[in-house]
Amino acid sequence: MTESSRGVKAILHESFAEIAKAAAHPHRLALLEHLAQGERNVDALATVTGLNLANASQHLQSMRRAGLLSARRDGKFTLYRLADDSVLDLLDAIGRIATSNAAAVKEVVSSYFNERDAMEPVTRRELRQRMKAGTVTVLDVRPAEEFALGHVPGAINVPVGDLKRRLADLPRSKEVVAYCRGPYCVFAFEAVAALRAAGYRARRLEDGLPHWRADGLPVAL
Amino acid sequence: MTESSRGVKAILHESFAEIAKAAAHPHRLALLEHLAQGERNVDALATVTGLNLANASQHLQSMRRAGLLSARRDGKFTLYRLADDSVLDLLDAIGRIATSNAAAVKEVVSSYFNERDAMEPVTRRELRQRMKAGTVTVLDVRPAEEFALGHVPGAINVPVGDLKRRLADLPRSKEVVAYCRGPYCVFAFEAVAALRAAGYRARRLEDGLPHWRADGLPVAL
């Protein structure tokens, strides 16, 4: 009765609103960004986002109810992951609106991001070809745990914080292509800046690992 | 100070959350659906969505602040419109998550939509070709006001309610392709069902006018 009397339209709008609401909180977006890297348990997510455990749990549950996440139990852990690649599309759409229409974001993007990386990013297609040709060093600047959940085959994992210390691991002869969590992850920008300052040829991969994976490109573990 | 101390990441997440929040309400989604058809003033939008005027105004203003809408003044009217085609992408992304992951929506889509239109919708590309070849009648089943804001060139406007009464306007010889507001607008589904019941060959255009326009295809006024 509720369904038919309120009309199909109302049901759809309410359901859609629940999905949007599920993403409409800074902490949730932080959780989603981390979950886009791969499956994680509640405690790990709470730690990495700086949230109270119970609080993180509640956010995760409500995103699960809304259909953004799915969860499975593994021993005493509850492992959450993105329900679907379409969740990435949602985040992308929000990002595109933000970069073109939100004053705060436009400012950050132009002042912070562009100054560190004036060049166009390397496309996935281009990187794939140059990997086959062996003309690049691929650098994954995410934390080790995220690297362990999947990375571009052949990539070297050097978290940004360790970069200066570990420059020796990177040959100067080839161009370095760095990537991290996604289009708005600052690590890759910072890495490219640091590498250039050290005399490397360095560029950034477009987006991050989640998009690489969603594109159906190979992921190593 | 606020900006740099909280970190770039936090700023981005907050801005993104504001955008998601701006869409996270059933009334707002209804407003967006109507605005996707074209520019409208506050009173018209309030009427068509059944909202209190002041309430509609407030929703519109907060969506404007978030960057989903833009507004211009024309005489005593304030005309709102979608800020950007990327807002359509956002709605699409929400819809895709809903159809694959939200129980209520899956039920509606399979029970209501599929039963009325088992066939695949006509793609925009296909319709464009068949329009040139003259082998279809294009039917716009939206209300006259929306038709007036732009429609597929050559389309005949027959709001769903008037369809039975005006079947004479539609030649039986050609296949009819009906469209309305978007992928979840029920009018086109109902029109196709009614036409088939009346012995027509009828199909639905994928999505609706907003996507046609966003694709860069010609729109008549």
Place this chain on the structure above:
DNA sequence: CTCACATTCTATCGTTCGCTTGATTGTTGG
């Protein structure tokens, strides 16, 4: 200049939301 109309603003009220705390459930390893 005034009137009519479109819209926004202001104040208010009830509801929902997010976060914290402490208790509870569920699972593994000893």
Place this chain on the structure above:
DNA sequence: CCAACAATCAAGCGAACGATAGAATGTGAG
């Protein structure tokens, strides 16, 4: 079976949100 740990649940709080009504602003027509 018990100890240790992961996660959820339950209650309570303050803040933010959505709706409404009435006042105020802005604009054009006469």
